[in-house]
Amino acid sequence: MVSWSRPRSFSRALRATLGGALVAAVIASAAAAPAEAVEDYAIVVSPDVAVKSISVEQLRRLFLFREKYWKPGRPVKLIFSEDDLEPQSFLLERIYRSDYPSLRRLIVEKLYQEEIDLAPKVVATDEVAVAFVASGRGLIALVRANTVHGTDAKLVAIDGILPGASGYALRR
């Protein structure tokens, strides 16, 4: 009996230990897992742009070249970073609701339809876009919010809400 009881109790103990360890591992992994990745995107404009907040509708109009002036004599100039033009990028998905090839055609269409006389500029990264917006006039860019640090570029609220706050619209 003893010869059987020891293995059974050993087996139970082993199962209990492994089971407990598994449960603990699952709980630990759940606790340790990062919350669902959330990223805020920020709209930055040049220091001379007297705008503190814009609506999502206005943002789309600006990026679709329908609204082209901040005020008389001060045109809106878009800056794209190459990050914005990657497939599945926030800009393409949420603002243009389109893909990169369609955006390229849109630019040519707008040139041909006399809606714009310059194609938007493209820079390598969000950081460069922010630096360029900060040093220019009438510029606007959409960048990852965590790239806006210690710069003269102005952060613009969306419908009155800034990045990081509850209810911010440019988030995924």
Place this chain on the structure above:
Amino acid sequence: MAGALLLSPATRADDTEAPKSSESTPKPMAREFGLSDLAPRLMFHGFADVTANIYFDDVEGVGKSSHNYFALGELDLFIVSHLADNVSFLSELVFESNTDSETAVELERIFIKYTVSDRFWISVGRHHTALGYWNEAYNHGLLLQPTVARPDVLNWEEHDGILPMHSVGLAMGGRVFRGPWGFEYAANIGNGRGLTSRQVQTAFDVNDQKALTLRLSASHEAKGRLLFGPMIHLDMIPADPATTGREGEESERIAGAFVTYRDDRFELLSEYYYVRHEDLLTGAIYNSPGYFLIGLLNFGKLKPYGGYDRLDVDTADPYYGSEITPLKRSLLGLRWDLNSFNAIKFEVRHDIRPGVHSNGLVVQTAFIF
């Protein structure tokens, strides 16, 4: 993603945008934008197309026949130049082969544009008239339009069109936005019609009365974008004593309306025009309505479409002559966007003209370069 730079192949930083000092200039920025411009920035692009056609005609009293041919379309070269933040220039030059295989060149558009704000811009030169949506949205760019050909009512003047598609003179317009709504106006004041409907008076006006065009439009943006509005065009067509029936001036009044809708899956385009000519010598009145309706489904690269196109030109109107005939056209097609800058369109048509029924199959490759 090196290809991203192609989005702005001709851009360079100008002095208004240049970083404040070279010390603060990030290296990537300097590499991307280079030095400031010393001359206006200019962009040069073009459209072209080639179409294969097969037609089966049934002519009353003659019988059935067929013909097939390849046709070079228009070679459209356009230049856009940024002269200053509020001043731009555009020119559009079109090379086109006619049925005699001769190539003609025409300056379709050329103007300088001054923009004050979204609410007001003005330009002077030769423009496409602010009629409806199609004429200014697609112009000569066959890649941009959904179908192989323009609707008959929107044919160019030299292609037996009934409307004044071009205007030489002033153009102006502007827009305002209120929430999801946008309101826009556009107007032309120009030389107006010449002695025939094929003429665009580019360097002279036979009479002193200018043509006036006004288009109003409203747009609403939600899941899709709806755009609609009316237009009116007024002109005095000069008399042409050398042509029988054209001894008197004709007053021209064109009223029209358009509606377009586009969302991720569906697109609709429709325009209606009613042309009224009154001979001021005889009192005769000629009415010529025309309209089209085109619907298109969007499945990404593939876009099936269908439409109906009708022109009821008054064949007694001496201003149009006998070359312009009524048309009823039904069409079905499939547009295949190979990439951003090239599309192939397959289209079948059924045309009814006086005394002629024809079925056609056309395949077109249209591209921008």
